[in-house]
Amino acid sequence: MGRTLFLTILCFVIILLDFYCYYAILAVFKKWKDSTKQFFKKAWWTINIALIVGVFCAIYLNLFLSARAIILVAFFLISTGKIVMLPFLLVDDLRRFGIKFFKLLKKKKEPTEAAKETIKGEPISRSSFLVKAGLIAGAVPLSSLSWGIISGAYDYQIRRVNLKLPNLPKAFDGITLAQITDIHSGSFYNKTAVKGGVDMLLAEKPDLVFFTGDLVNNLSSELKDYQDIFSKVTAPLGVYSVLGNHDYGDYHFGRGTSPAKVKNLQDMVASHKIMGWDLLMNENRRIKIGGEEIGIVGIENWGMGRFPKYGKMELATQNMEDLPVKLLLSHDPSHWRGEVLEKYKDIDVAFAGHTHGMQFGVRLKDTQWSPVQYIYKEWAGLYQEQQQQLYVNVGYGFLGYPGRVGMLPEITIFTLSKG
Numbered sequence: 001m002g003r004t005l006f007l008t009i010l011c012f013v014i015i016l017l018d019f020y021c022y023y024a025i026l027a028v029f030k031k032w033k034d035s036t037k038q039f040f041k042k043a044w045w046t047i048n049i050a051l052i053v054g055v056f057c058a059i060y061l062n063l064f065l066s067a068r069a070i071i072l073v074a075f076f077l078i079s080t081g082k083i084v085m086l087p088f089l090l091v092d093d094l095r096r097f098g099i100k101f102f103k104l105l106k107k108k109k110e111p112t113e114a115a116k117e118t119i120k121g122e123p124i125s126r127s128s129f130l131v132k133a134g135l136i137a138g139a140v141p142l143s144s145l146s147w148g149i150i151s152g153a154y155d156y157q158i159r160r161v162n163l164k165l166p167n168l169p170k171a172f173d174g175i176t177l178a179q180i181t182d183i184h185s186g187s188f189y190n191k192t193a194v195k196g197g198v199d200m201l202l203a204e205k206p207d208l209v210f211f212t213g214d215l216v217n218n219l220s221s222e223l224k225d226y227q228d229i230f231s232k233v234t235a236p237l238g239v240y241s242v243l244g245n246h247d248y249g250d251y252h253f254g255r256g257t258s259p260a261k262v263k264n265l266q267d268m269v270a271s272h273k274i275m276g277w278d279l280l281m282n283e284n285r286r287i288k289i290g291g292e293e294i295g296i297v298g299i300e301n302w303g304m305g306r307f308p309k310y311g312k313m314e315l316a317t318q319n320m321e322d323l324p325v326k327l328l329l330s331h332d333p334s335h336w337r338g339e340v341l342e343k344y345k346d347i348d349v350a351f352a353g354h355t356h357g358m359q360f361g362v363r364l365k366d367t368q369w370s371p372v373q374y375i376y377k378e379w380a381g382l383y384q385e386q387q388q389q390l391y392v393n394v395g396y397g398f399l400g401y402p403g404r405v406g407m408l409p410e411i412t413i414f415t416l417s418k419g
Contacts (some may be wrong), residue, residue: 006058011052017082018048024089051075076401099105154193156200159412161382161391163346164419169292175237177414178206181331181353182214182244182395183230185404186222195229197396201411202232208287209235211277212353213244213301213331215355217399218252220267231275237287241277242298243268243308244331246399255308263387280329282315298349302333303354311335313344319371327351333378334338336390349389355379357394357407370407380407 022044054071059166156286163177178201188194201209202233211233216222223230235241247268253261253328280298287294297320302311311330320326325348328340333352340347357380372379383390394410 007056011055014048014079014082017079017086017301018044020089021082021085024092041137047078051078064271105400117222119183142380152332152406152408153398153402154190154197155404155408156197156396157408157410158200158204159410161412161414163389163391163414163416165325165416166387166419167348168416168418169289169294169324170418171289171292172294172325172416173418175207175289175416176204176208177208177394177416178204179212179351179391179412179414180233180396180410181212181351182356182397182399183211184214184217184246184395184397184399185226185230186217186219187398188226189402191225191229197409197411198229198232202234204411204413206235206413208237209233209239210327210329210331210351211239211241212393213242214353214395214397214399215244215268215271216247217243217246218249218325220249220264220271223271227271227275234276237289238285239275239277240285240296240298240329241272241279242329242331243279243281243300243310245303248301248308248310252306266274280316281311284316284320286323293323294325294327295320296327296329298329299335301331302335304334304338307332307334313339317344333376333390333392335382336378336388341385341388345388347388349391352378352390352392352393355392355394356399357404359395359398359401359404359407361406363394363406363408 022041026032026040032040051071051074052058055075058071092330098349116345180201247265248263249261249268269279269281278285280296282299284298285296287296297313297316299311299313299316302309302313317326326346327405328344328347328350330336330340330352332354333350336350336352340350355372355376358370358372361372362368363380364368368380378390378392380392381396383392391414393412394407396409396411398404398409
């Protein structure tokens with residue numbers, strides 16, 4: 001199905017939902033004055049039609065990124081509220097249909113019990129209760145998602161992990177390693193807040209820094225306003241990075257190799273170099289302290305399902321047989337189960353991102369939940385199978401929805417220890 005056809009069908013469904021909700025609300029608030037009803041009518045249809053037109057403009061016109069984000073997020077939030085309200089309206093309609101159907105079967109002239117309650121002057125009828133309950137329920141996601149934009153998008157959290165490695169050389173025992181991932185610089189709208197997160201990372205004074213992909217949404221040019229900020233991310237033993245699925249331009253140029261796409265990728269590689277980040281594209285590096293070494297492996301994006309498999313572990317792991325510890329940077333956590341566990345048992349720890357924790361969920365000390373767990377088996381935090389480990393960072397930035405509810409942006413600080 002083409003994008004235009006999909007959007008047209010989606011908007012048609014949303015318009016039907018608008019009519020359904022509109023008349024349900026009017027039916028409950030019958031005592032509104034005519035002037036109030038007219039105001040509500042104009043406001044309802046002006047906002048909803050403007051949002052539908054705005055969606056097409058945001059997708060097909062060259063609007064500023066911030067304007068596109070505002071339009072799409074407003075459409076998402078308001079539509080979510082209406083969808084949550086919908087079950088309450090359906091229950092009410094089914095209830096009223098059932099009453100009418102029962103009356104027809106019994107052929108009784110007297111009013112039903114529900115009608116009697118209303119006639120007697122019941123303070124609120126069942127219909128009124130259900131519709132108002134639906135309005136309240138619809139307001140819950142609208143308010144929580146709005147709060148996620150205001151409060152959650154840049155509420156950076158430091159998460160500390162003690163990473164035990166049985167074969168860790170003594171010289172590396174106790175060093176610290178920071179991981180950030182999924183910056184998605186094209187989504188940012190607050191440079192001061194982004195800089196604040198970088199300052200938090202630098203205050204930890206890590207010995208090593210890993211960046212595990214998705215520096216941008218689509219185009220290397222999105223990094224322009226933030227390159228200086230992320231250039232400040234440095235570490236004594238280096239900053240090592242890999243590409244994520246969004247860094248290749250596939251979602252903008254397609255899967256081909258057009259000159260524009262090739263140039264975009266070249267610019268992306270150059271940006272890592274300008275920032276002083278060592279970009280590993282199916283390569284490895286040896287880190288040396290006091291005559292002892294460990295290995296860092298970095299592969300291009302490799303994902304299960306529809307995601308491209310640019311990564312080539314056979315190239316990335318060449319000439320590393322003598323190293324006691326190997327740390328892998330691989331953007332997509334599905335790579336760990338899809339290839340690493342089976343074929344590369346000498347990889348001690350893999351570091352990934354990609355999931356964002358779906359930017360929505362619950363994350364407590366001993367409990368976490370997000371809808372993304374029904375898509376990815378490993379989606380946030382530390383996982384282990386036998387002697388191999390995987391850590392999934394839920395991301396520094398955001399994509400699509402410009403906020404986070406429960407799954408706050410993460411800076412992970414690892415302490416390596418011989419366990």
